[in-house]
Amino acid sequence: MEFEELEAQVESFRAGIAGRQYPPGFQLFDSMIATDAELAAVEAALGTQLPSKYKRFMQVFGGGVFSFVELLPVRSSDGSDEDLFSVNLGAYAVPDFVAVAPVGTGDWWGFVSEKGVCREQVDFLDHEDGTVHFQFSDFLQFVLVKGLRVAS
Template identity: 50%
Template sequence: MELAEFAAILKSVRSARPGNFPSGVQPFDCRLASDSEIRQVENELNVRLPEKYKEFMQRYGGGEFLFVDLLPLVSLDGRAEDVVGVNQREPWSNDFVAVSPVGTGDWWGFDAVDGVCGDEVYMRIFEDGSREVWACDFLEFVSRQGLRVN
C-alpha cells in the first residue's frame, strides 16, 4: 500500500466516525517522530527500519491509533514504552524489531536480516518465538489492525 492510498483510507475512516467515541477517549493520540529520532533508533538497534514505517511515524506517529497501540520511537518522558526500550529489553536477538504489542505477550514487528528490516509485518508468538506474516507492509498492517479496514 502506498502512503497516498493509506491517507485516503484514514480520511474516510475519520469522517465516518466523528464523535463515536466515549468522553475522554482520543482515538488518534500519537507522537510524531523526527529525522534525528529515527536515526537514533536505527543506530541504537543497529537496524535500518522500513521506509513506509519511517514515513508513517513522521506523518502520524506512535501511540494510540484507533484500535492498535503503536510504540513511539522515543518516549518523551523516558518512562513510557518505546521502540528502543522494548527491543533492548526483550529476549529476541537482532533479527526482529517489535513495534506494536498484541496484548497477549506477542508482538507485531519486522524481521531483520543483516541489520535491514523487511517490509512485511510479522506477529512474533511469545511462547515459542515463531513468526507469522500479518501484513505485506506497515501501512496495510495499520489499515487492518488500527482502522479495521480490510
C-alpha cells in the same frame, strides 16, 4: 499499498467518526510524531534500517494509539512508557526482530531484520516459542487492517 491510499482511508475514517461523543480523556489517535533524528538514533541503536513506509508513517501519524491498535512510539515523551528503544533493547528483546506493536498477549507485531535491514512485511512474534509468522505485506496494510479495521 501506497501512502496516499492510507491517507485517504484515514481521512474517510475520521470523517465517519466526526461528531461522535467519547468519554473524557478517550483518544482515537495519539500522534507521537517521530523526528528524523529520533528515527536515525533508533536505527543506530538497533543496528538495523527500518522500513521506509514505517518511518514515513511515524513522521506523519506517529506512535501511540492509532484507533484499534497501539503502536510503540520511537521515543517515549517522558521516558516512562514503552518505546522502540526500551522494548527492543530491553531484557525481553528478540535478536533480529524489531517489535513495533504489542498484540496484548505478550506477543508482538514487528519486522524481521536481516543483515542490518528490516523486511517490509509485518510479522507476528509468538512469545511462548519464539516463532515468527508472516502477517501483512507491509506496515501500511497492517495499520489499515488492525488500526482502522478495513479489509485489505
